[in-house]
Amino acid sequence: MEVTMLLLSLLLFLNSVNHFRFAATARTLFTNETDLLALLAFKDRITSDPSGVLSTWNATTHFCGWEGVTCGRKNQQRVIALDLSSRGLVGSLTPSIGNLTFLRKINLQNNSFFDAIPSHIGHLHRLQRLNLSFNSFVGGIPVELSNCSDLRRLDLKRIPLAGRIPDELRSLSKLEALRLEATNITGEIPPWLGNFSSLSLLTLWSNFFEGTIPEELGNLANLEYFEVSENMLSGIISLHLCNFSNLHFFNVANNQLQGSLPPTLGNALPRLNYLWLDGNRFEGPIPASIGNATRIGNIDFSNNRFSGQVPSNLGRLQGLYYLNLGGNQLEASDANGWEFLDSLTNCSFLRILALDDNRLGGILPKSIANLSIELHSLLIGSNHISGNIPSGIENLFNLYELAFEENLLTGNIPADIGKLQMLQALYLGGNRLTGTLPSSLGNLTRLNTLDLDGNAFEGPIPSSLGNLQHLADLDLSHNSLSGSIPKEIFNLSFLSNFVDFSDNNLIGELPLEVGSMTNLGALLLSGNKLSGEIPGTLSNCEVLENLFIDNNFLNGTIPASLSDIKALQNLDLSHNNLSGPIPELLANLHFLAYLNLSFNHLDGAVPTKGIFNNATAISLLGNDGLCGGIPELHLPACPRKSSNKRGRSHLVRVVIPIISAISCLTLIFLFVFLCWKQKPRKITRSPASSLDDTYPKVSYRELAEATERFSSTNLLGTGRYGSVYKGSLRCGNAVVAVKVFNMQQLGAIKSFVAECDALRIIRHRNLVKIITLCSGVDFRGYDFKALVFEFMPNGSLEEWLHPRISEQGMTNSLNVLQRLNIAIDVAEAMDYLHHNCQPPVVHCDLKPSNVLLDADMVAHVGDFGLAKILCEAKSMSLQNSANSTEVIRGTLGMSLQNTGQGDWSLHQVMCIAMESFFWRFLQERDQLMMHLTMD
Structure with missing residues (x-):
């Protein structure tokens, strides 16, 4: 009996265990299906997947093994992270993402997601990191994000959002980093941000914030990075805001801030490394306490209204490498006023020193020749400095740029200036310099710009200037040069x-x-x-x-x-x-x-x-x-010439058929000649130079203003390595196209360098004209590179060959003559690149979308991101070999697949243009003759 009871109890126990196992399995299957369906809904909203990342999202693999998907260790069946950054995805974000309730991290930055950010993200109560930067989301910041109370990091950079920061987000008390950069956010900076005691990074640059910087932000004891540049903030910098004892980066540039700086500014910022106040309305003296912030390496106080003398204790900043005080009202008239320059000789890492456009006068001290040998730029133009160019300036042998223009300097250019072998730009115009031009200027073989205008130089122009093989700008005007x-x-x-x-x-x-x-x-x-x-x-x-x-x-x-x-x-x-x-x-x-x-x-x-x-x-x-x-x-x-109308009419009737026949024969001859014979040309190799060294640069701020902060309304198109925006430069109100490179995209810097190398050596009426460029950093300190081109109002050839119906129901179309002219324009550009450019250039990505049309429908070839500059041997190979694979690069587009050549040559394009033109010419010849005769 006892044995029977024992067996019965054992059976009941096993049954209960199986029941629990079944229930657990059922729950797992149910939650698996929830995450699976949410991921499939995400995939369904993607309209373009150029990298093929979502091809792994199929039934052959469990979703935990899908690319970009991470499941948790404790429960292998739940998705805890979704990371598909920089994959080129295009589409909208599905509301079903809110069903991935175990998500802790979402990273979709650097894609092309559009439409609104779904409010269902607010269902993700475990979410700790959300990064949707560099996309095209619209609408405001969802108030439902306030439900993600565990959120630690919120990144919404470079998204064309709008509206204010919702007050509901005050519940995100665990936030450690908030990045709302270039998002078109308006309103005031919320004071309740000062309650986020864990906040270490706050960047709100390039928006439309107005009002003052809240004093409550001074409560952020852990703040290390603070950036509110490129807004419309006003008011003063209160002393309470200078209590960031852990702060490394402080940037309030390009606002409307005013007033004087607190005298103790430098004492309260012991760890500060970057201090950017440029482009505001600050006035008064520069606080001497800046010298106590001994870790500062970067100071930019330019374009304000600071006055008085430059503090003489800046030499205490041993790590200083960038100092820009240009565009103020700073003064110096004697040795006491220039004492700061003596002090700066202790800054052995100093690379940029800009003092231009101030009220500095007197004679430059000799200590200028003892500045850091690491100095790259010395800019002291547009002041009231007199005396000679200091001797010993040749000691600064790493100088790239030396600018003493628009001063009162006298005397000769020292012959030793030729020892500055690294110099790329020399500005001495607008002074009172005399004597002859030293032949040692010819030793500056890296020079791109030589500006000596508006002086009193005499004598001949040195023939040694012919050694300056990289020279792009040469200005010797308004002197007394002879010979x-x-x-x-x-x-x-x-x-x-x-x-x-x-x-x-x-x-x-x-x-x-x-x-x-x-x-x-x-x-x-x-x-x-x-x-x-x-x-x-x-x-x-x-x-x-x-x-x-x-x-x-x-x-x-x-x-x-x-x-x-x-x-x-x-x-x-x-x-x-x-x-x-x-x-x-x-x-x-x-x-x-x-x-x-x-x-x-x-x-x-x-x-x-x-x-x-x-x-x-x-x-x-x-x-x-x-x-x-x-x-x-x-x-x-x-004086009039006699004429006979009847005779002229008869002459027209006789001459027109003759002209028609001659034209037809000429076209046939051209067709045969160009298609079967191409004369080889000798090509010589010239040294290359980067565009970055040739063209004047514009600042990131100027381009941001020109494009309305890179607004999506000005977006002309996107490519693999960046985006193109329509803009209007302040100088001359010129309408331009700004190509901004996405420096986070692998290969973008290589594309930028390739395009610069090509644009540096090419100039032709049928190539898109480069106006200027920007190569530096944005207001976050990140690399920023952009090219500025002449704007082409009629878009690309692609839009005309494959027209879309406009809002007015009209479509673009090209007649035969326009097509012929465009083909000839492209052929002329290719002929120039292959044969008349030194060294020759192969475009490697010639296609209709890279052929742009100006207001007169003249074609201009652009986008040299894949261009290749040939040496002499390769250029000859390009002419003599039709099977070369060396030059096949980029999209096939208009490339000749059967010949292996990357670009069309003149005779090939003309042959195709002629072939398409002949049939139309023969059809319309008789009708054209009839009309001409009647006229």
């Missing part, structure tokens, strides 16, 4: 921005070598004593935009070949001894906006087309032999 222009200068093929020799006493003829400057944008020779004829080789400078040779003694005729300079915008040949007629071909310069031919000896009929149809854009005064033109010029009528 002829050395031919060696005209052989500097990398001169790409401008050469300005105006207002000197230069004599002689313009040498034929002037045509070697094929990359030059502006040639300014006004106000000299140049003689002889205008060399026809100027037509080789096909990207020249500004040509000023007025007020000289030039004679002869105006070369008709100037019409080959298709990029020409401003031409001034006035006040010379030029004679003969005005070449009618000048009317074909579509970009020409200003033409001054006044006070010469020109004669004959004035053209009426092109720029000659705009009386306000041309000046022809002082040429008594001119006649005709449009009525607004008020010139005498030209």
